Amino acid sequence: MSASPREPEFNKIRESSRPLTAVVIMIAGLILLGILTGISIATGSSSISLSTVWQAVIHFNPDLQQHQVIRELRIPRALAGVLVGACLAVAGALMQGLTRNPLADSGLLGLNAGAGFAIAICFAFVPSVGSTGLMLFSFAGAAIAVGIVYGIGSLTRGGITPIRLTLAGAAVSALFVALSTGIAVYFNLGLELSFWYSGGLGGTKWTQLDMVFPWAVLALAGALLLSRPVTLLNLGEEVASGLGLRTGWVKAACLLVVMVLAGASVSVAGMIAFVGLIVPHLARSLVGVDYRLIIPCSAVMGSLLVVSADIAGQWLDPNYGIPLGAVIALLGVPFFIFFIRRSGRGLI
Amino acid sequence: MKKLLFSQAESRRRTRGFTVMLGLAILILIMFLISMNLGQIRLTPSEIVQTLIGQGTPKQNLILFEFRLPQIIISVLVGAGLALSGCLLQGVTGNPLAEPGILGINAGAGLAVIIFVYFYPAELLGSVYLMPLLALAGAAASAALIYYLAYKKGEGLSAIRLVLSGIGIAAGINAFTIVITLKLDPQNHQLIYTWLAGSIRGTDWNYVLSFIPWLLVLIPYCLYKAKVLNVLTLGDPAAMGLGTAVNKERPRLMAAAVVLAGVCVAVGGAISFVGLICPHLARRLVGPKHEYLLPASMLCGGLLMLVADAITRVLVNSASIPIGVVVAVIGAPYFLYLLAKAK
Numbered sequence: 001m002s003a004s005p006r007e008p009e010f011n012k013i014r015e016s017s018r019p020l021t022a023v024v025i026m027i028a029g030l031i032l033l034g035i036l037t038g039i040s041i042a043t044g045s046s047s048i049s050l051s052t053v054w055q056a057v058i059h060f061n062p063d064l065q066q067h068q069v070i071r072e073l074r075i076p077r078a079l080a081g082v083l084v085g086a087c088l089a090v091a092g093a094l095m096q097g098l099t100r101n102p103l104a105d106s107g108l109l110g111l112n113a114g115a116g117f118a119i120a121i122c123f124a125f126v127p128s129v130g131s132t133g134l135m136l137f138s139f140a141g142a143a144i145a146v147g148i149v150y151g152i153g154s155l156t157r158g159g160i161t162p163i164r165l166t167l168a169g170a171a172v173s174a175l176f177v178a179l180s181t182g183i184a185v186y187f188n189l190g191l192e193l194s195f196w197y198s199g200g201l202g203g204t205k206w207t208q209l210d211m212v213f214p215w216a217v218l219a220l221a222g223a224l225l226l227s228r229p230v231t232l233l234n235l236g237e238e239v240a241s242g243l244g245l246r247t248g249w250v251k252a253a254c255l256l257v258v259m260v261l262a263g264a265s266v267s268v269a270g271m272i273a274f275v276g277l278i279v280p281h282l283a284r285s286l287v288g289v290d291y292r293l294i295i296p297c298s299a300v301m302g303s304l305l306v307v308s309a310d311i312a313g314q315w316l317d318p319n320y321g322i323p324l325g326a327v328i329a330l331l332g333v334p335f336f337i338f339f340i341r342r343s344g345r346g347l348i
Numbered sequence: 349m350k351k352l353l354f355s356q357a358e359s360r361r362r363t364r365g366f367t368v369m370l371g372l373a374i375l376i377l378i379m380f381l382i383s384m385n386l387g388q389i390r391l392t393p394s395e396i397v398q399t400l401i402g403q404g405t406p407k408q409n410l411i412l413f414e415f416r417l418p419q420i421i422i423s424v425l426v427g428a429g430l431a432l433s434g435c436l437l438q439g440v441t442g443n444p445l446a447e448p449g450i451l452g453i454n455a456g457a458g459l460a461v462i463i464f465v466y467f468y469p470a471e472l473l474g475s476v477y478l479m480p481l482l483a484l485a486g487a488a489a490s491a492a493l494i495y496y497l498a499y500k501k502g503e504g505l506s507a508i509r510l511v512l513s514g515i516g517i518a519a520g521i522n523a524f525t526i527v528i529t530l531k532l533d534p535q536n537h538q539l540i541y542t543w544l545a546g547s548i549r550g551t552d553w554n555y556v557l558s559f560i561p562w563l564l565v566l567i568p569y570c571l572y573k574a575k576v577l578n579v580l581t582l583g584d585p586a587a588m589g590l591g592t593a594v595n596k597e598r599p600r601l602m603a604a605a606v607v608l609a610g611v612c613v614a615v616g617g618a619i620s621f622v623g624l625i626c627p628h629l630a631r632r633l634v635g636p637k638h639e640y641l642l643p644a645s646m647l648c649g650g651l652l653m654l655v656a657d658a659i660t661r662v663l664v665n666s667a668s669i670p671i672g673v674v675v676a677v678i679g680a681p682y683f684l685y686l687l688a689k690a691k
Contacts, residue, residue: 103512148684155688164687167445171683174621178676181545182669190541198526273519322527329523336516337497340509 013231017288022297025286029300033082036307040078041070043314048074072206080204081307083216084265085275089302090223090295091261092276093283097230097291098254102281103166106142106262107273110172113180114145115266116197120180124187131208131267135215139263141176146255148172199272199325201310212264219260220299226254227291234289272325274332275302282335305331365640368633372647376424376654383420383658384412418553423657423671424650425556425563426616427626429608431649432570434623435630435642436605439577440598444628445511448609449620452494452518453487457613458544459521459528460486465540466528477558480614487610488603490517495602543617545670555615562611567646570604574638577601581636619672621679622649628686652679 041053048066055061056070088106095104106112118141122129129137152168184193229250232240241247265272279302280294287293306324309331313322384396389411391399399408430448437446448454460482494517498510529540576597579587587594609623630644656674663669 103515108515152684152688168684168687170445170450170624171680171687174676175680178545178673178680181541182673182677185542185545185670185673188538190538198530320530323523323530326523326526329519333516333520333523337513340512340516341497341500 013235013288013290017290017293018286019290019293022287022293025283025297026300029297029304033300033303033307036304036311037078037082040081040307040311041074043311044069044074045314045318076204076206076209077201077310078307079209080201080268081310082303083209083213084201084269084272085303085306086220086299087216087261087265087302088272088275088306089279089283089298090220091258091265093280093291093295093298094223094226094230094254094258094261095276096280097234097294098251098258099165100234100236101165103277104169105273105277106258106265107271107276108166108173109149109169110145110176111142111258111262112266112271112273113173113176114141114143115139115263116271117141117176117180118144119267120183120189120193123189123193124183131205132211135208135211135264135267138267139259142259142263142266145172145176146259150255197271197325198323199270199328200321200323201269202321204268208268212268215260216264219257219264222253222257223261223295224292226250226257227295230254230295231289231291234291269306269324272306272328274328274336275305278332278336279305361635361637361640365634365637365644369640369643369647372644372651376647376651379651379654379658380420380424383654383661384416386658387411387416387661414552418556419657420654421556422559422615423653425559426612426619427622427649427651427653428567428646429563429612429649430616430619430622431626431630431645431652432567432642433605433608433612434649435627435638435645436570436577436601436608437623438627439581439638439641440601440605441510442581442583443511445624446514447620447624448487448605448613449618449623450511450518451514452490452516452521453606453609454613454618454620455518455521455525456490457483457487457610458618459525460489461543461614462525462528462540465536466532477554480558480562480611483614484607484610487606487613490521491602491606493517495599542670545617545672559611559615562607566604566608570601570608571639571642573597573601573604574642577638577642578636581638616653617670617672619653619675621672621676621683622652625679625683625686626652628683632686 038050038053042048042050046069048070052066053070053074056064056067057075060071061067091106091111092104095106095109096102098104115138118137119134122134122137126133149165149168149172153165156164180193180197184190229240229245232243232245233247233250237247240250279298283294283297283301287297305328309327310324312331313324313327316322316327381393381396385391385393391408391412395404395408396412398404399412404412433453434447437448437451438444440446461479464478464482494510494513497513497517500509525544529537529544532540576592579590579592580594580598580601582590584594613619626648627641627645629648630641633648634640634644652675653671656671656678659674659678660669660671663674
């Protein structure tokens with residue numbers, strides 16, 4: 001890399017990246033995540049002591065009701081939080097890097113809405129499809145949304161600008177949300193779907209996790225592999241291809257990974273906005289512009305955000321729980337606004 | 349010579365502007381007439397004419413005067429109001445993304461109404477005159493918050509910061525809205541769910557009457573300000589150089605846009621997209637001068653909502669598809685097409 005003809009750009013990346021901070025974030029984040037996961041398992045309509053949680057994990061006793069609750073409800077819920085947070089945040093980071101668009105997020109670009117639409121179709125026409133089918137539908141919906149948004153981008157003369165991409169995303173999102181609402185109203189699924197639309201981890205089951213886990217892990221690994229090309233791509237397409245990067249392939253691979261990440265998280269937790277928008281910005285402001293640092297940090301921070309929001313939602317309303325998507329928005333908005341006010345690095 | 353060329357271009361633009369507006373107005377009229385025929389019970393054109401001149405059967409009178417006409421009129425007016433609001437916001441902020449929906453103004457109006465419904469569930473349909481005020485208060489509160497957050501001393505109002513603040517605030521408000529709607533009883537929930545998706549069913553003349561005074565004040569005011577908008581789109585330094593009091597005019601026009609959006613949401617529900625798509629469409633038809641752009645946007649908005657309303661009445665027999673859904677289904681693909689074709 002040192003003999004590169006594009007020395008200034010690399011220097012810029014190197015100067016602004018802070019690997020030490022990243023390592024600290026990763027280690028501290030993972031420790032905190034472990035603690036929060038424990039708290040999350042202990043939290044619920046009946047709170048269970050942390051020592052019982054520990055007992056249930058290492059000496060599971062099927063005769064104890066509390067152990068059953070922990071095994072069958074609480075652990076899947078906590079794991080789903082970790083998984084969904086990582087997926088959403090990494091999907092956002094990849095998209096922001098790929099499109100050089102600070103607004104890119106699987107929610108804003110219509111992927112979540114596409115997946116949600118596919119799930120509404122499932123509810124209305126093939127309710128017996130099961131969690132596997134639901135997930136595959138969700139992938140397909142996200143893929144269709146990506147296809148439309150990028151199709152518009154490639155059809156556009158003179159290439160796609162960030163603002164135009166955002167517009168296309170907003171339009172696709174509005175279309176799919178409208179179609180889902182239409183289905184919901186027509187088939188009288190409003191309550192069911194809106195509960196699900198509001199995002200939540202409450203009903204997560206092991207079968208669901210078994211299904212989604214391998215896909216999500218694969219996609220997260222893929223994102224890590226793509227982090228270097230994305231960093232180069234973020235310098236601008238010309239620079240990247242000047243450095244011998246096959247930008248077409250990188251973009252296609254990124255889209256595939258993002259599609260799986262968005263589809264997986266929507267099929268588990270419904271539509272949760274904001275994680276993919278906020279977390280990468282925060283990560284970037286902490287560790288610099290190198291996506292090899294941004295992506296793993298985003299994964300950890302996204303998990304932290306979702307798990308803690310889930311805990312907060314249960315604390316605030318122990319009987320029903322405040323929907324996760326709502327809690328995340330309530331936590332995220334002030335933070336996001338603060339960020340905008342400060343015009344954080346890479347934001348504007 | 350230069351002046352002559354300028355005035356020629358100007359007069360061509362004017363001719364074009366008026367032709368487009370006339371065309372749109374004729375289309376609205378035709379659609380209006382067709383729309384009166386459509387619904388669960390079809391009325392033939394001759395029956396419509398008979399009813400209109402006062403010779404219809406009681407049943408025909410009921411259908412036309414009590415159900416269909418108010419709904420059609422409300423559709424046109426809400427569409428025009430939202431489109432005008434979007435056009436103003438796009439002009440004031442210099443941002444093609446600006447729209448009451450995206451800027452969180454609809455969300456604020458919706459939240460205010462929903463909080464009211466939560467505390468006084470029985471009043472929902474009885475409070476025709478109160479609803480616009482509530483929605484207005486909500487819209488104004490969220491708009492003020494967004495403006496405050498996007499404004500920075502020394503830097504003024506950045507377009508991207510405005511949109512980002514709008515998205516943020518909208519997300520926050522929607523979160524509150526979801527929390528409250530989940531606590532409503534199922535019947536009210538369905539009602540609110542449909543309303544949030546944009547629904548003008550069950551309207552009667554009271555809605556029309558509660559709504560028209562606002563428009564009678566706001567529309568002329570906005571049209572009167574067309575020249576100011578033209579100047580504002582040149583950017584702050586240029587506008588100030590031309591002697592425009594940017595810091596006074598911008599908040600005024602923003603306020604007009606917010607009030608328009610607020611009353612429209614009160615009557616029609618949170619219909620997004622009209623305010624985004626219609627100004628874009630109108631700009632393609634008549635160019636960037638607000639003297640033509642504002643009225644053309646309004647006419648596009650009215651036409652779009654009229655068509656959408658007619659479709660909801662043709663398509664659906666028992667269940668009602670919210671009009672906002674139809675608007676999005678018509679609007680989104682067209683908007684994507686515009687995006688793909690744009691240079």
